[in-house]
Amino acid sequence: MVRLDLEQSKGNMYQLHPFVWDCWAPSKVKIFVWRAIDGRIPTKSALAYRGITFSDLLCPFCSIEDEDVDHLLASYPFSVAIWEEVCRWVKIPSSSNFVDVKSILFFGNGWSSNKVKKKLLITVFFATMWSLWCNRNKKIFEGKAILIHKVLDDIKELAFLWLSIRSKISIREWSLWFGFNLDGMMY
Template sequence: MYSKGVRRVGAFNVALLGKWCWRMLVDKEGLWYRVLKARYGKEGGRLKEGGSHCSAWWRSLCRIREGIGERVGSWFENNTRRVVGDGNDTLFWHDIWVGEISLKFKFPRLFDFALNKECLVEDMRRRLGADGEGEGLWRRRLLAWEEEGVRECSVLLQNIVLQDSVHDVWRWSLDPVHGYLVREAYRFLTNYGESADGNLVDDIWHKNIPSKVSLFMWRLLRNRIPTKDNLVRRRVIHQDDATCVSGCGNAETTTHLFLGCEIFSSLWSHVWHWLGISSVFSGDLQQHFVQFTYMAGMPRYTHSFFTTIWFASIWVIWKERNYRVFQNTASDPSILIEKVKLNFFYG
């Protein structure tokens, strides 16, 4: 574990790099953006990383942009939002402008068949039309089940009210008024890190939990496990292969896999029934962990008990996901709850 002093120095350096990442978003007419664009090129609305030939400084910025920094997961991306005005400067497929993920991950099949992958929101709304057909948008005629995704895109566009006199802007959620400030980013990173470190020391490295499970949880709570969205971000797999293995049609992210997927997350209802409790938990994985392990109204000594159950449940979901990916086998949730009981690490 890092000492507190080292962590704070690291957090300050990361916050400074985050300032440059923010400038690359909001100041595309600036000198540095134009220099980097000329040297590394541009793809998907963002500057390319440049591979092994890029400078150490630019590689560090790309790592921050991709969600690495002070063990807080995708802190920069999670606090960056695209606010659509007239829709003339927001990339329909690449930017996160509606929902929590970009539409190229939500509709990977459609993105693969799109003729213009750099199209803007305003252009897409005009060309897609109210009927949802979008003639001339795709490389081939879509199948019936693929057209369902097109109609869903059409509904998204119909629910967005574009304002002709308002430009699209980036908004920093930690300070929507002033934008990115190193001071606020540093405070977020250090405060987040202190609470996360406490949980790691007290909970993840538990004497009754196998070391391989503890290591997995350490990576999980920092969004560093090889879910499909992370594999796409690292260019290990194609975007077309990023959908959840359960067949639900959504992109496989950490939050979706363990909390949002109707197949995998149904295990939690079996866990609650087994424990004889009923509750509504957060849709954020770390908050879900805290809520579950510090169950309201329960004595303090039960914290270790609920921690090991949460770890066992997460571990079973991950193993089941891998069985489906690599062995093409699937188990019913009623079987998974028995595996949770079998893998219960307590005692």
């Protein structure tokens, strides 16, 4: 029912992005990504658009570009480094074409004709975006340092957890998941 309401409220959004709903991520993460596609994540730019004033709209990390959802999740240098590591981990081509949230999801949706592999990659992509957002918030609100290897470990753990709980895929060993050995890890 909720999906139907969302589809009707956004017109053809579901037709443009059907893969948003077809993964093993929790509902709150799916909604986060759906809102990110629409630019409705509370970044400085989005909040300023809603009338909240800031001394500047610059990204609090790089201070080069305005903080909007595409900068935060795709083009911010830290995010670019994370996407490069994620692509290396899942053994797909470089993330150099990831310029915004939509390009990331379109890439994931077209990556494989195998439905399970595609769903798996989209789940990893959702875990990546969610981890970037959560770590951004930890940095801003708690002053915690964000390190590439820690964020990458968070992504692997989240995706593994979601896959273990929400899918019928049985992963034999953590080491196979950590190495993203698709052939060896699934029954």
